[in-house]
Amino acid sequence: MKRNPQRTQKIAFFFLLLATLLIIVPVGLIIVIIIQKGLPAINWQFLTDMPRQGMRAGGIFPAIVGTVYLVLGAISFALPIGLLAAVYLSEYARANILTRLIKLSIVNLAGVPSVVYGLFGLALFVVFFKFGASILSGSLTLGLMILPIIITSSVEALESVPQSFREVSLSLGASKWQTIRNIVLPNAVPGIITGTILGVGRAAGETAPILFTVAAFYLPQLPSSIFDQAMALPYHLYVISTQVPNVDEKIRYGTALVLLFMVLSVNLVAVIIRYKFRKLKKW
């Protein structure tokens, strides 16, 4: 049979499209199912009330608050350190053994399973530093976990700023630091924000790292300091799905929906910020 390049192309396109559609389907299904089953649970009381009757009724307010605290804590720890490390790696580090060692460490840090982070956080922050099971310990553990995400995406963002901008700035008598501060960093902001947001999403959703370091099964009141334990959405979801019998399905799916909504809306913010920056700066 003679080969028909047109037909070969059509077949190839078909499979490429099919593979792409296969990505959309599960995402769509997850969202549809969770909304369908969870939406009936969502109301003002669910979002703002304490859990009641052994978490079989009432709201999930403390878990929402706990997750917000943990994410803020993790970011305020991981963003400065990650950004400074990224600037060092992209602008100052020479190609030597130390640099290679640092880059290798970051790759490995990204590959460590999250439950190992949990154990590590327990050993280091909870026990060794005596922070106890607390928001501080949990935030630091989550921060460590998202550090490689922030460093990697920030390095990428910094390196994508054209070398010619640096040369121009230096040729005008600006110092290296002035060049980084005024030219490189501002143009890397969209990429850095993207990385940070990815980190936020990760930190908000992980259960294992907070399991031993902060998460409480049930707390009658909100945490009052960073040395208090807190409830958190992912762990709460795990608890009401597996540990507490006879929890209404719509409460479980409602909790999942809130978690999903929080992560997605954070991502949306990232998209908007990037879009605005891209419109502002073109080269």
Add this chain to the structure above:
Amino acid sequence: MTKFRITNINVWFGDVHSLREVNLEVQSNEILSVIGPSNSGKTTFIRMLNRLNELQLSFRMSGEIDLDTLSIKKVDVEELRRRVGMVFALPLPLPLSIFDNVAYGPRMQGIRNKTKLKENVESCLKQAYLWEEVKDRLNTSAFKLSGGQQQRLCIARTLAVKPEVVLFDEPCSGLDPISTAKVEEAMLKLKQHYTIVLVTNNVKQAARVGDRTAFFLNGELVEVDQTDKIFTAPGDQRTDDYIRGKFG
């Protein structure tokens, strides 16, 4: 007066020997054109003068370069680059407004006074023959300008630092003939106040604007002489061949 005295310069990038035993002087208030085929070391040569080659990790050099009798290694590198400005081959505006592009250099020196900055920006844009075209839209992005306008903006930006020397690295390679003429006009005018080193791929441009012309080939300085002499009676057969377009 001698502005630059270049003595026995050798440059390597890794194993590549890019400049070999270059000896040359640049006089004050002259336009020295540097011609030669690509890969002859022209760009490496002018990037020596503001120490921009040092950004490459594989860069090594030997020899001496004096600016007004003082070795450029002994001058603070930021100060050197303020005294020796550079216009690059492609128009490279920074992602800032027209005004902020020109004001960038002075601001990095710590000048914050708004009236001073405004005066400086205006006078530099005038020297680069751009003022009339942009005076009503100084706050729009520099990327909105055409290629030729962008390159004149880059010239204004370089002048705003008040350099003594301006290095032009093939400044017209991406420009149309009319923009090229405007840039050349600006260069001839600038000669009164600045020393200019012009690297160009365009032999005719060297003939039009250069007081003296240096011919580089394979990292060697073949010869340097008055432009008239280079173009009518060059001392070396290779120069003659290049100018006549026999290779390159």
